[in-house]
Amino acid sequence: AAGVIQSPRHLIKEKRETATLKCYPIPRHDTVYWYQQGPGQDPQFLISFYEKMQSDKGSIPDRFSAQQFSDYHSELNMSSLELGDSALYFCASSLRGANGNTIYFGEGSWLTVV
């Protein structure tokens, strides 16, 4: 079965550069989530989209932006990168529905800022 696809899997950027991470949700899923997991930290919610509109916003820095496109894939744009942005970035997708819908995660994109 198709899973959540993230690209690139690994990315190295220098401080003050820009990075873009892409997420392709499971087909027919209408909701995409972005999470950030720093070294030794719990995954932290950044932002989510439902039907191409932002639905929830978490601890996403102002330097970051994200959007969901007409084909439901999503991109997380990170500008003016800082060393502290080095983390594993997870994308997840789900189909909105009742009774606690399952949220499926991608394998993550490792960002290293040097």
Next chain:
Amino acid sequence: ILNVEQSPQSLHVQEGDSTNFTCSFPSSNFYALHWYRWETAKSPEALFVMTLNGDEKKKGRISATLNTKEGYSYLYIKGSQPEDSATYLCASRIKAAGNKLTFGGGTRVLVKP
């Protein structure tokens, strides 16, 4: 409880033994509790989504219970095998927070042959 907390942080289990660990979460405005199994360099694998107080779910040798009134869930592994070695994450969703998951720190399980 304001955050999602898991205990213990790590667990060493002898192959064949059974084990369990805890996830504590805010009980007010509860919506759902998710359990994930996460191996390094792989995507977290969804194990269970639990919504009802008293719910009990099972997947092979792994099962989970839910108490929404007191805000805790137990995950049980029966007859642990080396392939059960992973980090087990729980995450809660509350009605006021939309669809976002709040994760606990995980319980790292190492099953020794």
